[in-house]
Amino acid sequence: MGLVKNIQKLPPWYFLIPAVFVGISVMLPLVYLVFRAIDGDWQQSYELIFRQRNLTLLYNTLSLTAGVLITTTVLAFPYAWLTSRTDIAGNKAITLLGVMPLAIPGYVLAYSLLGLGGTNGTLAQLFGIVIDRPSGYWGSLLAISLYTFPYLFLNLRTGFLGLDTSTEEAARSLGYSGFKILMKVTLPQLKHSFYAGMLIIGLYVIGDFGAVSLMRFETFSYALFLQYESAFDRVYAAWIALMLLTLTGTILIGEYKLLKGLSFYRTGTGTARKTRIVKLGHWKWAAYAFIFVVTLIAIVIPIITILFWMAQGVDPIVWNTLGNSIRSSVLASAPAALLAIFFALPLAYISIRYPSRLSNILQRFAYLGYATPPLALALAFIFFSLSAVPFLYQSLALLIFAYALHFLAESMGPIRSALYQAPPRIEEAARSLGYSRFKAFWLTTFPLLRSGIIAGAAFVFLSAMKELPITFILSPIGFETLAVNVWSFSAEAMFAEAAPFALCILFFSILFVYLLFAREWKRA
Amino acid sequence: MEKSMNCLLRATNLTKRFSLQDPPVVDRVSFTVQHEEIFAILGPSGCGKTTTLRMIAGFERTDEGSIQLNGKTLECPYTHITPEKRGVGFVFQDYALFPHLSVLENVKFGLTGISKSEREQRAQGILELIGMKAYHNRKPHELSGGQQQRVALARALAPKPSMILMDEPFSNLDAVLRQSTRNEVRRILKEAKMSAVLVTHDQEEALSVADRIGVMDQGRLVQIGTPEEVYYRPKTKFVAQFLGRTNLFSAQASGLEAHSNIGSVMLDKPARGDVMISIRPEHLTLEQATPANCSGTCGVIQNREFKGHDITYHIRLDKGDCIVHTDNRMPFGVGDNVIVRPLEPAVVLHSDSTRYVPDQSVFTSSDTGKARL
Numbered sequence: 098m099g100l101v102k103n104i105q106k107l108p109p110w111y112f113l114i115p116a117v118f119v120g121i122s123v124m125l126p127l128v129y130l131v132f133r134a135i136d137g138d139w140q141q142s143y144e145l146i147f148r149q150r151n152l153t154l155l156y157n158t159l160s161l162t163a164g165v166l167i168t169t170t171v172l173a174f175p176y177a178w179l180t181s182r183t184d185i186a187g188n189k190a191i192t193l194l195g196v197m198p199l200a201i202p203g204y205v206l207a208y209s210l211l212g213l214g215g216t217n218g219t220l221a222q223l224f225g226i227v228i229d230r231p232s233g234y235w236g237s238l239l240a241i242s243l244y245t246f247p248y249l250f251l252n253l254r255t256g257f258l259g260l261d262t263s264t265e266e267a268a269r270s271l272g273y274s275g276f277k278i279l280m281k282v283t284l285p286q287l288k289h290s291f292y293a294g295m296l297i298i299g300l301y302v303i304g305d306f307g308a309v310s311l312m313r314f315e316t317f318s319y320a321l322f323l324q325y326e327s328a329f330d331r332v333y334a335a336w337i338a339l340m341l342l343t344l345t346g347t348i349l350i351g352e353y354k355l356l357k358g359l360s361f362y363r364t365g366t367g368t369a370r371k372t373r374i375v376k377l378g379h380w381k382w383a384a385y386a387f388i389f390v391v392t393l394i395a396i397v398i399p400i401i402t403i404l405f406w407m408a409q410g411v412d413p414i415v416w417n418t419l420g421n422s423i424r425s426s427v428l429a430s431a432p433a434a435l436l437a438i439f440f441a442l443p444l445a446y447i448s449i450r451y452p453s454r455l456s457n458i459l460q461r462f463a464y465l466g467y468a469t470p471p472l473a474l475a476l477a478f479i480f481f482s483l484s485a486v487p488f489l490y491q492s493l494a495l496l497i498f499a500y501a502l503h504f505l506a507e508s509m510g511p512i513r514s515a516l517y518q519a520p521p522r523i524e525e526a527a528r529s530l531g532y533s534r535f536k537a538f539w540l541t542t543f544p545l546l547r548s549g550i551i552a553g554a555a556f557v558f559l560s561a562m563k564e565l566p567i568t569f570i571l572s573p574i575g576f577e578t579l580a581v582n583v584w585s586f587s588a589e590a591m592f593a594e595a596a597p598f599a600l601c602i603l604f605f606s607i608l609f610v611y612l613l614f615a616r617e618w619k620r621a
Numbered sequence: 622m623e624k625s626m627n628c629l630l631r632a633t634n635l636t637k638r639f640s641l642q643d644p645p646v647v648d649r650v651s652f653t654v655q656h657e658e659i660f661a662i663l664g665p666s667g668c669g670k671t672t673t674l675r676m677i678a679g680f681e682r683t684d685e686g687s688i689q690l691n692g693k694t695l696e697c698p699y700t701h702i703t704p705e706k707r708g709v710g711f712v713f714q715d716y717a718l719f720p721h722l723s724v725l726e727n728v729k730f731g732l733t734g735i736s737k738s739e740r741e742q743r744a745q746g747i748l749e750l751i752g753m754k755a756y757h758n759r760k761p762h763e764l765s766g767g768q769q770q771r772v773a774l775a776r777a778l779a780p781k782p783s784m785i786l787m788d789e790p791f792s793n794l795d796a797v798l799r800q801s802t803r804n805e806v807r808r809i810l811k812e813a814k815m816s817a818v819l820v821t822h823d824q825e826e827a828l829s830v831a832d833r834i835g836v837m838d839q840g841r842l843v844q845i846g847t848p849e850e851v852y853y854r855p856k857t858k859f860v861a862q863f864l865g866r867t868n869l870f871s872a873q874a875s876g877l878e879a880h881s882n883i884g885s886v887m888l889d890k891p892a893r894g895d896v897m898i899s900i901r902p903e904h905l906t907l908e909q910a911t912p913a914n915c916s917g918t919c920g921v922i923q924n925r926e927f928k929g930h931d932i933t934y935h936i937r938l939d940k941g942d943c944i945v946h947t948d949n950r951m952p953f954g955v956g957d958n959v960i961v962r963p964l965e966p967a968v969v970l971h972s973d974s975t976r977y978v979p980d981q982s983v984f985t986s987s988d989t990g991k992a993r994l
Contacts, residue, residue: 522717525680526773528704529711530731530780537705540730544721 108451109534112443119440120462122502125485126477127342127469133480134335145336150320154337158316158344161237161309162302168242169249169298170291172391176246177253179384183375189618191388192254196614198395199247200606202563204307204580205599207240208587209399211311212406212595219405236312237305243395244308245301249294251613256290288355296352303344304470306566307580311587317341318566321472325570335480338473345468403603407596415594418582423601426578429493429568430561433500434508434554440501441508441553442546446538449516460509467506474503475570496571500561507560508553511616515549516542552612559609563602579605628653629784629816630677634686637672647672648840649686654784654816659807661831662820662842665863669840670820671714674786677818678711679704690783710777712787716769718761724748724772725757731780747775751809767798774806778813785810787819791826803830824864828852836860853901854889857971861899868905868943872898874969882938884918887966898967903946907934910958922957936961 107113135142179185180192201209213219214230221227231239260283268282306318315323317337324334377384444463447456466474478499482490489495519542527537565580572578577585579598586595630653637647647669654660662670675681677688679695679702687697690709695702719727728744735743748754751771761769770790777785790806791799807830810817821827827834828848835845836859844856855861858869872881874892879885881898883905888898910919923942924935927949934945936959943961953959 520715520717520720522713522715523719525678525704526711526713526717526719526776527730528680529678529707529709529782529786530776531705531708531733533703533705541719 108443108447108456111535112447115440115443116447116456116459119444119466119502119505120459122498123462123466123469126474126481129481129484130335130338130342130473130477134332134339136332136335141332142336145333151337151340154315154317154320155340155344157234157314158303158318161234161241161314161316162299164234164238165242165245165302166295166298168238169246169294172242172246173249173253173294175384175387176250176391177257179388181254181257183377183384185377185381185384192618193614194388194392194396195250195254196247196610197392197607198243199613200603200610201244201396201399202307202565202580202602202606203241203244203305204311204565204584204587205403205602206244206395206399207236207308207311208583208592208595208599209402210236210240211587211590212402212592213398219402223405232312233314237309237314237316240308240312241302241305245298246395248297248301249291252290252294252297253287256287260286292352292355296348299348300345300468300470303341303348304472304566306472306569307584311584317344318470318472321476322566322569325476331480334476338470338476341470341473345470345473349468400603403596403599406592407600409593409596411593411597415597418577419597419601422577422579422582422598425572425576426562426580429496429500429572429576429578430558433497433504433561434558436497436501437505437508437557438512438550438554440505441512442550444505445509445512445516449513450521463509464506466502467504469503471503471564471566472570475499475567478571491571491573493573493576496568496573496576499567499571500564501557503564503567504557504560507556508550511549511552511556512546513549515546519545552616555612556609559605559612562605563609627656629656629658629691630654630818631689632673632677632686633688635673635676635683635688636685637669637676637681638684644840645669645684646840647676650837650840650842651686652835652842652845654818657811657814657816659810659817659819659830659832661827661834662818662837663824663827663834663863664822664837666822668837670822670837671788673837674788674818674820678709678786679707708780708783710780710782710785712770712773712777712785712790714789714792716761716773716793718769718773718776720761722760723757724753724759724761724764727761727772728776728779731776733780744779747779750778750812751775751805765798766794767802770794770802771805771809774809778809778815782815784816784818787817789821790819791821791823799826806830828864836863838863854968855899855970858897858899861968861970865901866944867899867901869970870898870900870941870943870967872896872967874898877966879967879969881967882918882940883920883943883961883963886963889966889968892969897970899970900963900965900967901946902933902944904963904965905943905945906947906962906964907936907945907951907953907959908962909953910960914960919958919960922953922955922959925953925955934959 108116176195180188180195185191210231211218214228215221216227218228218230230236264286265278265282268278273281303316304318305316306322309316309319310322317340321334321337321341324330324337441463444460448460478495479490482495523541524534524537527541528534532540562578563580565584568578568581569584572581579601582598583595583602586592586598632653633651635647635650636645638645650669650673652660662673664670672681676683676696682701683696683698685698688695690707694700695707719730722730725744725748728747729740732740732743745754745757748757751774753768753771753775756764756768761772764772770793774785774787774790791803794802803826819827819830831848833845833847834851835842836851837843838857838859844851844860846854851860852864855864855867861867861869870881870883872879872886872895874888874894874896876891876893877888879888879892879896879898886898886900908914918939920936920938920943922934923937926933930949932947932949932951934947934951934953936943936945938961945961
């Protein structure tokens, strides 16, 4: 029996090619990274892998990750519960306050913490209080936790709001008390949101370079940077990058294993009941106090510190540099946003309209680009460009390309949700009216994706604006973005000079947070 | 088997599998559609009717078989004309109106290759035909379900396609709207002199809208005919049961007569041996049972549903049950002993154990008269 292959099920080439290209672009540099690492003789490789120092780095990286995960959980859980399950007044404002810390990137927070303490820090000069400059493990822990806890908060909040409270009522009718219900019914159902938030934060901690380098705490990322920038030992840098990748892979696999088999859909056909709201009563003062303290440390103090240093007087030359930096940042970020959309649109389209093994794998590559620690990704691109495309080495084009691949995943979310809302039949309707496949897409589905595409592009643009490690390694000589300047001035304790750049970053980050918040609020 | 010379659409042996292990979802389906004819494919959900329609539109490829429109081959294992080149209109179950375009823009969408003024004029003309001219500036979400339905039809009609395909066109409407929209759609199609294939799971819809019906079951077309033919002369048990309520009896046939639970009945065609027969509840009537006429085939009324203009009786027979629709003047009540009398010959259903006498020798039911005892 001549079974004709169903060609209809294959995505059109103009979507398939960019999607496959993304997959190759993510994988190929990583392959070069491996080649570079095993390039040296085996004796040397052996020595590099089994160095005592690697164990220290591993310990530092893991202990920082664990510390951050614990701290963010302690912060995010009450925050999420308060804003989703209680009658606390000013819910929307409090939710916004919980998202705001995202506006202060880890390295800016680290900078402000450094500028706060010490004998000539903000505290000393304003109030005469001298505290030690936070540094090392605790400094990194504080900076990264305060910056990242909103990711967990948002995930948990969505989880709380999506809970089917009738399961809690069922538990109550079966004789369970409030606390037992929390432990046995509510929390298990939040696992999904919790793991999702932990994954983002865990990957971030491993990849973070800005905060740990300013705090001088040696994790894999910081060590990689030192090897590359100062010691010029590229083989060891490549090995550290591979170790970072192994760690990332382990986390991803762990996450996959944890989430496998977890499904928390409502069973049955009854309609989901509205969430039961807890009346806080006098406890609300404790809640407000908690929110006040978190806001104070995560938002108010950093901003005051930046403004304080700004007021100390900035060298006029810095203002010139500022203009240049903004221009450089935009010059790299804007094309990156466009390129990311160009990649994300076909990927999202294929994964939703032509779900298959292939599209699933392609989509994973996009997320892999995001999960790869930025320094490792950047190093991979260096090796790749040096051996395969030397004319692109240290070019703006390569930087833009790396940004696009790394932040692609951020634009997938909004585009995917816009695609879900576009009825799939309208393209068939257009085709039955005489339009070709591409024109049908272009005239019917594409206009419906506009807001999703704009949101996706904005996410990539704003993320690229504040990106530090990739920029550091891949930017052309003399190309200094806002983020690079904040870092370089802070690293040399030139806090006043760093202030204007930090403020600019804050401005763009607040836009990012606003966008995130607006979407999140609409969804909930 | 059908007039083949001037048919508009000819589907031959359409076959489609989605996986190699499972039986085909569409299995050697053949039918034709004449000019200006409304053809309905009727079947339960999952029977393959929508896939058949999508193959005609070109959204799905066929594994085997061919599709010809106006004598031109649209589809065969070596040819696949893309949907946009088929000149076939499609009305989707969920209408698939373009949400970002107004009613007028939706209708104009398919009107290409003509001047702007002509486009406008044609679109307005179509909106006039469907009675939606006043709404031309509305967006789809501002319309009711019935209005969206009509706009979807107008959009498909506007480029003057060779024919229109409609996928469950009335299923998204509520019961009250469905009746009126059905009539409206039939009027519009007939007025536009348009051929159509529509797919539905609702027998009433198929019976009232279509000129001819193909009944589909598990990927196969089991019977094609006019609404009257498929209703009164179902070929199989499936068709008999799918098109409204019916009584199925096993009977022993000899020629044009058979013996069944309700006694002796006339058959619509000669048969011999064990057969399955179908007789519609409205083709039965009731009589008072007396010792004289009740020779082992009388029954007891189990239930009586009074529905205003008619009554449905549920009768418990010696072996099995049956239902009878009568007019509302029947005086029987629950518990009465009655005799069930057929008013029309029973239909012999196609089954493996039935031996058919070839069609030519079938007597018309009028010469055989009433069933005798």
